[in-house]
Amino acid sequence: MSKFSALQARENAAGQFEQVIVQREIDDLPVGELLIRVKYSSLNYKDALSASGNRGVTKSFPHTPGIDAAGVVEASSVTEFSVGDEVIVTGYDLGMNTSGGFAQYIRIPASWALKRPKGLSMREAMVLGTAGLTAALCVDKLEQAGLSNDGGSVLVTGATGGVGSVAVALLSTLGYQVAASTGKAEQGDYLKRLGAHDIVLRSTLQEGTDKAMLKEQWAGAVDCVGGDILFNVVKSLRYGASVACCGLTAGVGFKGSVLPFILRGVNLLGVDSVELPLVVKASMWDRLSVQWKVDLDALVSEVTLEQLPAAIAQVLAGKQVGRVLVNLG
Structure with missing residues (x-):
């Protein structure tokens, strides 16, 4: 042919x-x-x-x-x-x-x-795809930075998207209490089927962009949207917590301040799945096929x-x- x-x-x-x-x-x-x-x-x-x-x-x-x-x-x-x-x-x-x-x-x-990997069919691998790989890399970075599933609620922004949906399902499977943020209020039932414990409207996360700090709330976060929402998440992390950043649908810029970093010791973790060394990709795919396999x-x-x-x-x-x-x- x-x-x-x-x-x-x-x-x-x-x-x-x-x-x-x-x-x-x-x-x-x-x-x-x-x-x-x-x-x-x-x-x-x-x-x-x-x-x-x-x-x-x-x-x-x-x-x-x-x-x-x-x-x-x-x-x-x-x-x-x-x-x-x-x-x-x-x-x-x-x-x-x-x-x-x-x-x-x-x-x-x-x-x-x-x-x-033996534990994944080709179909399952593509249901995950780059989105699933990225979600797994975010969770891995958060855990390397100290996130544990007994520390409180973990936020996922852009939760109805590809990366967000897999992140919600994966975190829930691993025993985390997940708060899923979306601009699609009608998709609350969908997110709860994936394992979300709480639904947070996008409009709520958009409040307070003019403030240097926000109330401590999240034990960790996976951010798929970027923009001012990302920095609002940074401002509302608990002391020493981290957010893994992997998306830009809400924009590539944000109004930032050093205060969350120097007063609460929080971490902003960048995640890339494109140019990642193949050996790291292989390790993550192996994990997704066994320990982190998700329905x-x-x-x-x-x-x-x-x-x-x-x-x-x-x-x-x-x-x-x-x-x-x-x-x-």
Whole structure:
């Protein structure tokens, strides 16, 4: 098979970006040591930005987004991988400026791929995807900074999104009392099914941006939104507590002060899952496949390649809840 189906983001004659399903040639894929038949991918916020023509994510178009892929090796020029190996690829340049997982085939450097952990199917790996990996990295950083499940309530902002949903489910599975923050009040039941103990409206977290300090409240936090909400969380951490920061949907800037840091000894922890060394990714995937394995059925919806443009529109409109799994057959 030399032709395959792919979603392509491209600019039309009116200067607007659209997503169309096209037939591509395998020979058109970039050079790489591994040719992978993609079985599943997932839709992330960064994918939606790329698909809408955001040149801060993707520099040139037409382009196939998809920063996640799970599939089967069909050709390998390295000894570390053999034909038939099932692999996971997340991050690095996949789906950004390298043709990504919203296609039946990808070709990549071998240094981007991990063999699928035995405890996760390819489908389960992509229900998690970059969002699940990021959520796990946040929890890991918080625990390394001293968070324990007997210390009080842990806040998750942007809790109905992909990272937030997995973070709520994972923290709850690990025995934490979770407060889930969202701007979608109607999704309270969904968040409680994931394990949230309390629901906090986004508007509540937006109060007090003009104050240098807020009342101590959270034993820890996973922040998926950034902006002033992030620094309001910093200002309301308990003494010595930490927030892991991984998102920017509320903005990249905030009104900050050194006071929470020097008066309460709190920590702002940055989390990246894109350029993370492969050995660290492998360790985290192993943990997600065994000790931290979570039932994610309540937070996933499944789409085909043809249904993907509608799902992208939902993400861009801020209406998507949970994770979107892309089944490439």
